[in-house]
Amino acid sequence: MISAKMKSLGALALLSAPLFVSAAEEVNVYSLRQPFLMQPLFDAFTKETNINVNVVFAKSGLAERLKREGKNSPADLVLTTDLGNLSEIQESGVTQGIKTDTLTTNIPSQYRDPNGEWYALTTRVRAIYASKERVPEGAITTYEDLAKPEWKGKICTRSGKHPYNVALIASMIAHHGEEKTESWLVALKSNLAQKPQGNDRAQVKAIKEGVCDLSLGNSYYYGNMLTDPEQSEWAAAVRITFPNQNDRGAHVNISGVALTKSSPNKANAIKLMEFLTDDMAQRMYSEQNYEYPVKPGVPASALVSSWGKFKADPLPLTEVEKHRAAAVKLVDKVNFDG
Amino acid sequence: MTSFSLRSGSKELLWPTTACVVGILVLLPILAVFYLSLFPEENIWPHLFSTVLPAYINNTLILMLGVGVSSTLLGVGAAWLISSCDFAGRKIMNWALLLPFAVPAYVIAYVYTDLLEYAGPVQQFIRELGDWTSPKDYWFPNIRSMGGAITMMSLVLYPYIYLMAKTAFLEQSPSLFITSRSLGRSPWVSFFLVALPIARPAIIVGLSLVLMETLNDFGTVDYFAIRTLTAGLYDTWLNLSNIGGAAQIALVMLIFVVTLISAERYSRRKQKTYQNRQGSHGRERIKLKRKASIIAFAACLIPVTLGFIIPASLLTIYAINYFAVSWTPKFATHVFNSFSLSVTAALVTLAIGVVLAYAKRIDKSRLSIVMLRVSSLGYALPGAVLAIGVIIPLAATDNFIDDIFRDYFGLSTGLILSGSIFALIYAYSIRFLAVSSGAVESSLEKVTPNMDLVARSLGYTQSQTLLKVHLPIINKGLLTAVLVVFVDCMKELPATLILRPFNFETLATYVYQYASDELLEQSALAALIIVAVGIIPVILLSRTIDNK
Structure with a gap:
């Protein structure tokens, strides 16, 4: 009898354990961005506020985890690498709108959800990298140029299915419609030097090796490569080009943050959001990962600034986002990766 | 009572x-x-059927066939040599053949790409030899290809079959084989007619593990740009936000595997083999002559070298070069997490x-x-x-x-x-x-x-x-x-x-945060530790198995 009682007591103690854990100040983050990028920012936040940041990092599946955990999910914030996964989380109904003066002042309206369901933290350009040796300056100026027959066998890119390329293709659909984008994609495919493979950096390496002359890649990789002992010679072989500067501007994507509906540490979560949108964190993003700050008035790092100013496509990203599924299917239809 | x-x-x-x-x-x-x-968010099949599905299925089948055949040859062949022949170095090879098992497939794929791609040391050397300057001047097999993927995966997956087959061969009562030999059958015929059929259930277990692993691998095939059904699955899930559709693709893959395994079971439904005593005590191994002994040793050395020695050496070089960025005081915790x-x-x-x-x-x-x-x-x-x-x-x-x-x-x-x-x-x-x-x-x-x-x-x-x-x-x-x-x-x-849970890293997740960005050098140390921590118990246990 006693042992049965003890057992049930034990079970109760076990069940209620989470209730009695002393509440050190903390904030819980589900991150789609790599820990080695975010840790310095979190450390700075903890130093300033004494709030601990707990993190789970994964590139997929966290949205589903959040959804299933529902109202009891421990997560306060989700950090993402592009608008695609940000809006996916928003659509599954697990985020909540939040607006504070700091947030709305720090982040211009085109870089946040009207209801505050998500905020951009950084921007990056989908740039064209061109061989310094083999491509004269000004020979390629737009995404549309990539389809010109003169580049036959001269272009490298990662998979058309990668979110960064999907977003670019979606923006092409937004501007030109599906039909024209399809013929652009077909022509681009026929210009490829090899089957789409590797990441954005691997394409620049391929240019250095002479496999191709042009590639598509996010702007921050240029900084990552220039400052890496082994990769700096890849970067040295190319010139970064911001496309479509004489018309609509370059395609820009964002990394961002969203507050969960269930957020158990809401006050701390808002503090972290505000911290990430403020001067110090915005500068750190640019100094350490060579992204563009979104807060007006925060200068990009010296290296990033040295690539010159650029004009960004003013089309709202939410418009681009609407064409994401169509873009993915188009990639299949023209067998871009095959 | x-x-x-x-x-x-x-x-x-x-x-x-x-x-x-x-x-x-x-x-x-x-x-x-x-x-x-x-x-499902929407019916994904019409789109898939009309576009990429045939190619995905084709690639999946070729990959499974290739990996299945080559890892069976490697695994069963090695297991038979070790359990029934005596040759110089047999004792070392006995456990060394397991070493590639601890190397994750995406790690070996990465290492070999680094070694064999255009900018890698092998091709650089060839270019210097031939005085060539561009990829168009000479031919070299592309590692990022179907053949490359089959080779990489077979090299780290064959140990499943080796282990299962070896255990089965050792569990076989030696009297069966001796009887067959005394009836005048050659060792080869006895192998195919007696030892192999008895070991078949175990070999099939190993093979089905290999095939399932091949079927649901994403890291390696993605890195090698081979689009298999798994690529379609992730696409549907992540790009089309259609997890229901992705689950359907997963189930189709599952049904495929189940059919395959059931067919095999059905084919040996009437076959039953029993034994009354355990093990190989009193088993006479065939003593190989000098020449044959060298060939047997070399045959075992090939998969060990390709599947373990080369990748482990390269990882060591990376780990030394990038020690400053790869070392973290938290390694002890990661090791403890992974191990426990x-x-x-x-x-x-x-x-x-x-x-x-x-x-x-x-x-x-x-x-x-x-x-x-x-x-x-x-x-x-x-x-x-x-x-x-x-x-x-x-x-x-x-x-x-x-x-x-x-x-x-x-x-x-x-x-x-x-x-x-x-x-x-x-x-x-x-x-x-x-x-x-x-x-x-x-x-x-x-x-x-x-x-x-x-x-x-x-x-x-x-x-x-x-x-x-x-x-x-x-x-x-x-x-x-x-x-x-x-x-x-x-x-x-x-x-x-x-x-x-929050703030929880295993060695594998630690490696992944870099490897996912093709920055394996930065986490080579952790990858090496996975291999080391994984391999020591394997060696100890495999020796226990043999000494029993």
Whole structure:
């Protein structure tokens, strides 16, 4: 009898354990961005506020985890690498709108959800990298140029299915419609030097090796490569080009943050959001990962600034986002990766 | 006496009932994936059929065929050499052949790409030799190709077959082979007509593990730009936000594997082989002559060199070059997490495997057989899909308990199971159950039913028979199972990423944060530790298996 009682007591103690854990100040983050990028920012936040940041990092599946955990999910914030996964989380109904003066002042309206369901933290350009040796300056100026027959066998890119390329293709659909984008994609495919493979950096390496002359890649990789002992010679072989500067501007994507509906540490979560949108964190993003700050008035790092100013496509990203599924299917239809 | 027979009478139901409960727990996540597949965002199939599906299926089949054939040749060939021939270096090769097993497939793919691609040292050397300056000047096989993927995966997957086949060969009563030889059959004929058919169930277990692993691999094929069904699955899930559609693709893959395995089982449904005594005591190995001995050694050395020595050496070079960025004081914690998690999960998985396989043996009802078969399905699901399948029942249970406590006690219990270590062990057990139940079942199959009859007639209960008769006889099979599951858990990545608690890193997740960005050099040290921590127990255990 006693042992049965003890057992049930034990079970109760076990069940209620989470209730009695002393509440050190903390904030819980589900991150789609790599820990080695975010840790310095979190450390700075903890130093300033004494709030601990707990993190789970994964590139997929966290949205589903959040959804299933529902109202009891421990997560306060989700950090993402592009608008695609940000809006996916928003659509599954697990985020909540939040607006504070700091947030709305720090982040211009085109870089946040009207209801505050998500905020951009950084921007990056989908740039064209061109061989310094083999491509004269000004020979390629737009995404549309990539389809010109003169580049036959001269272009490298990662998979058309990668979110960064999907977003670019979606923006092409937004501007030109599906039909024209399809013929652009077909022509681009026929210009490829090899089957789409590797990441954005691997394409620049391929240019250095002479496999191709042009590639598509996010702007921050240029900084990552220039400052890496082994990769700096890849970067040295190319010139970064911001496309479509004489018309609509370059395609820009964002990394961002969203507050969960269930957020158990809401006050701390808002503090972290505000911290990430403020001067110090915005500068750190640019100094350490060579992204563009979104807060007006925060200068990009010296290296990033040295690539010159650029004009960004003013089309709202939410418009681009609407064409994401169509873009993915188009990639299949023209067998871009095959 | 009366009480004794009563007790043993009530225990007749113990095993089938336990098996059923365990089986249902194991099935829940798989059922959750079925459930997901009922609600796709849109019907994905018309689009897939009209575009990429034929190519995906084609690639998947070629990959499976290639990896299946080459890892069977490597695995069975090596196992036969080690268990039946005597040659210089046999003792070393015996365990060295297992080494590639600890190298994760995406790591070996990365290392060889670095070595063999255009900018790599091998091609640089060739260019210098031929005085060539561009890729158009000479021909060199492209590592990022179907052939490359098949080679890479076979090199790290053949140990499944090697281990299973070797254990089976060692468990075979030597008298069979000796009889065959004394009847005038040559060693080769005896191998094909006697040893191989008896080992077939075990080899098939190994082969099906290899094929399932190949089918749901994403890291390697993605890196090599081979679009398989898994690519279509991730695409549907992540790019089209259609997890229901992705679950459907996962189920199609699963049905494919099940059909394959059932067909094989059906083909040997009338074949039964038993043995009365264990092991190779008194087995005479064929002493190879000098020349043959060298050839046997070289044959074993090839997979060990390609699958382990070369990648491990390159990782070591990276680790030295990037030591400053790769070293973190937290490594001790990562090692502890990986190791303790893998040991626990391996033991739990073994226990479940024994329960299911033994229940099937003594019960023989359709239900027990079905339980054993379907509980192995977790292995055929891609890790990330299985993780979602695990979250669904766990989170539902948590929220249910929470609701009850809120209603009756005004307390919130929050999440208890989700996001805990329990979730990880649960996921690992389901994922790798096929390994343990397969190994246990194929070992048990070889124990003659006479053993059960004798034990029962001596008054043993079914549980006592298991503990005192069967487990000692099949201890090699059990050790093999624990070992394979342990190494698999050490390498497990996709489910760990999704299910883990906050601030929890294993060596595999630590490597991944860099490797996912093709920055393996930065985490070469951690990758080396995975290999080292994974390999030491493997060597120790494999020596125990052989000395028994």
